Amino acid sequence: MGGLVNRQGGIVNIGLEPMMLVGAFTAVVVSAQSGNPFLGVLAATVAGALLGLLFSWSITRLGANEIVAGLGLNLLVLGFFGYLLPTAFKIEGTLLPAGLVGLPKVEIPLVNQIPGLGPILSGHDILTYLSWLSVPLVSVFLYRTPLGIELRATGANEEAARAAGVPTLRLRDFSTVVAGAFSGLAGAQLSLGVVTLFNKQMTGGRGFIALAAFYFGDARPALTALGAVIFGVFEAAGFRLGSSGVPSQLVQMLPYLVVVISLTLVAVRRELRVRERARAAAA
């Protein structure tokens, strides 16, 4: 959802992955120091947002290419952890500090009794629920609030928006900060929700899957969420197929294959629509 807001604001953010990683790390360190996982989540959000702001400034103020800056951020963050972990924490693999507390799982009364659906809908950490909630919230924000509409205008045509008096630079910064905050949350969910540890490879391409999801959904919240669910389903199916005799490399490729196929379909559909419109205009 964060990347989506960013995209609507006109920035293709390939820095989601390192922002997640920073979030995951911050969450672990702060949670371990304070003994409170929620403080860890808060710190992860702030860290992601700050990184987003820096990233955005390099693009909006210094005129850096968003892809180059994004690639740079990927390399920078990985290199940073490659240096920090052995020097400051004397480890290179997994960071598992003493006193680290993970996020509690929340059971929703009644819902968890529904046969079949119960374990799917209930028993997650709070960030998972928050991610679901973010879909309608982001949708309302983008389409029903003045700020959201201005943001979309900025993304659609920055010069026209600026001419209309919209503070486009600040809006683009804002959208990247949102992307950073959401990525930080996603990282915290990985390092405090899914598992309770930090590892510099732990995001494992998930930030890029998010990128594919909002491309799939054409940067619209509901469709993007659908894309994310489809990828998730294929990933889970892959995990099960892998232990029933199908080569694991093949099945774990499934979500990525689905990304390629779906993006192709999206492009074909758009192309057809453009041609149709051209034909209608000509007629």
Added chain:
Amino acid sequence: MTMSNRLRLSTILPAIALILVSCGGTTSGGTASSVSAATFGSKEPSFKPMCTPAAGKQFKVALIIAQGGLGDQSYNDLAYSGFQRAKTDFSVVGRVIQSADIVSQGQAIVQQAGQANFDLVIDLEFSTYDAVKAAAPSFPNTQWMTPNFTSLAANDTGYLFNEQDGSYLAGALAAQVTQDSKVPGITPSKVIGVIGGVKAVGIDKFLVGYAQGARDIDPSVKVLVNYSNGFGDPAKGKQLADAMFSQGANVVYQVAGGTGTGVIQAAQSANKYAIGVDSDQDAIAPGHVLTSMIKRTDFAVYDSINRLACGKLKGGETINLGLKEGAVGLSQMKFTRNAIPSKYLDKVADLQQKIIDGKIKVWNTITQGTPSWFTS
């Protein structure tokens, strides 16, 4: 996203040169935490000098630390503790060589170690073995030691561990425990699982041994096999293990490095069992790591220095270490021992003796390939 992190790192940190620490005979500089690695049932490996070392002669020994570095609570720390032990028993001037990026710096480090006139260079980093193979003949006065690999040169001694034997015992224990509702957290089933880091013979050696141990206990036990295709993604390890638990497995063996920590955490949150690997991982989630398949790298390191000091390190040979030497085996199960019915442990001890006596031959994928009954 497909670019390996190692590659990305090497583009970013080319200037971080090797760091040489711990010079001289003092014990300073090491950050290794103590790693407990006593094995179940079998005796401690014999950390005893083979001879009365001749007085006056000092040996210069280098230890090249592998990826993960000191403080990994696993492979490196274990090897380092064997190194320390040898330094107290023999007249050895030791030097630890650590690099921030051993993989890209490997060639230079090996070359420099060769030029430094050591009597023995122990190289823990697998990825530098091509460099060792190329460099060793140019330094005939230096003996080399390469654990987990066969001898690379006339002056290199390889050390191989029979991990398949220890894995066999892990599989035998898992296949018994998974069927017993009296063990806490077990929903009786004939399903166990194993997660490998990558599909390769070196990893399948563990997996096949585990499956064979389970088969010999009960052929109807199903062994779910999956690979994480990476050693650093604990979230994936957790998801893979969760999928196995939901398919009825009660015990999942991890052979996947950092990914495996996720497997252990999955066992903890599902109230099931994981089996650790390489070092004693029982304490990572007390009560939820059934046992750990331990590999005594410390003993291999000690043994090579022992041979050096006694003039028995010839080079050109490969030394096999297994259950008999106490160099592989199951952990002491400090946290789970009381929960496991003793007849299962007795059975495991019995199988261990049979392997030592040669009555059971455990499949070795390195020399024998993949058996037809093993599907992954």
